[in-house]
Amino acid sequence: MDTSVCSRPLNCAQAWIAGIVRKGDRVVDATAGNGHDTLFLAHLVGEEGSVDVFDIQQEALTATEKRLREAGCLYRGVHFHAESHARMREFVAPGIRAAMFNLGYLPGGDKSVVTCMEDTLPALEATRDLLEPGGVLTVVCYPGHEGGDTEASCVSEWMKTLDPHEWRVAELSHWNAPGKAPFLLAGFRLR
Numbered sequence: 001m002d003t004s005v006c007s008r009p010l011n012c013a014q015a016w017i018a019g020i021v022r023k024g025d026r027v028v029d030a031t032a033g034n035g036h037d038t039l040f041l042a043h044l045v046g047e048e049g050s051v052d053v054f055d056i057q058q059e060a061l062t063a064t065e066k067r068l069r070e071a072g073c074l075y076r077g078v079h080f081h082a083e084s085h086a087r088m089r090e091f092v093a094p095g096i097r098a099a100m101f102n103l104g105y106l107p108g109g110d111k112s113v114v115t116c117m118e119d120t121l122p123a124l125e126a127t128r129d130l131l132e133p134g135g136v137l138t139v140v141c142y143p144g145h146e147g148g149d150t151e152a153s154c155v156s157e158w159m160k161t162l163d164p165h166e167w168r169v170a171e172l173s174h175w176n177a178p179g180k181a182p183f184l185l186a187g188f189r190l191r
C-alpha cells in the first residue's frame with residue numbers, strides 16, 4: 001500500500017470508499033471544489049451509476065464539469081447542483097452508497113467562502129438518512145482556517161451521536177503533525 005493513503009486524509013477517504021462503492025451505485029459529492037473527488041467517484045460508479053454533486057460556487061461546479069469532460073467521465077448520471085448541501089434531501093433519493101464531504105474553502109478560489117456548521121450539520125443529518133446499510137460517509141475536516149476548528153469539533157461531536165448498533169465511526173488523524181492538521185472522520189453504516 002502507498003504510504004500516502006495513511007498520510008493524507010483525502011487519500012484515505014478515497015481508499016475506504018473504493019473498497020465499498022461498486023459500478024452502478026448512487027453516490028454524493030457534497031463539496032465539488034475542483035472536482036477531484038467527483039472524478040474519483042464517477043470512475044467508481046461508471047456510466048450505469050450516478051453522482052450528485054453539490055457546491056454553492058458556480059466556479060467550483062464549472063471546474064468540476066471541465067475535469068470530468070476532459071477525463072471522459074461526464075456521464076449522464078452526474079448531476080450538478082448549484083445548491084448548498086444542506087438541501088441535499090430535496091435532490092437525492094434514499095439508498096446512496098457513499099457521500100464525501102471535503103470541508104473548507106475552494107483551493108485557488110475565494111478563501112472567505114467556506115463550509116460552515118449551519119450547513120454541514122443538516123447535510124450530515126440528511127446523509128445519515130439517505131445512506132443505505134453497507135454504505136459509507138467520509139468527512140475531511142480542516143481545523144486550520146478561521147472557523148474550521150469549530151466546524152471540525154461540531155462534526156466530531158455529531159459523529160459520536162450515531163447509533164453504535166447501526167454505525168461504526170473511524171478517524172484518521174496525525175498525532176505527531178505540527179499545528180492543526182486536517183483529519184478524516186468516516187461513518188460506516190452497518191444496518
Ligand SMILES: C[S@@+](CC[C@H](N)C(=O)[O-])C[C@H]1O[C@@H](n2cnc3c(N)ncnc32)[C@H](O)[C@@H]1O
Pocket residue numbers: 030031032033034035036037038054055056057060083084085086102103104105106107113114115116119120
Ligand atoms: C475543499 S473544497 C472541496 C474540494 C473537492 N472535493 C475536490 O475534490 O476538489 C470545499 C468546497 O466546499 C464548497 N462549499 C462551501 N459551503 C458549501 C455548502 N453549503 N454546500 C456545498 N458546498 C459548499 C466550497 O465552495 C468549496 O468549493
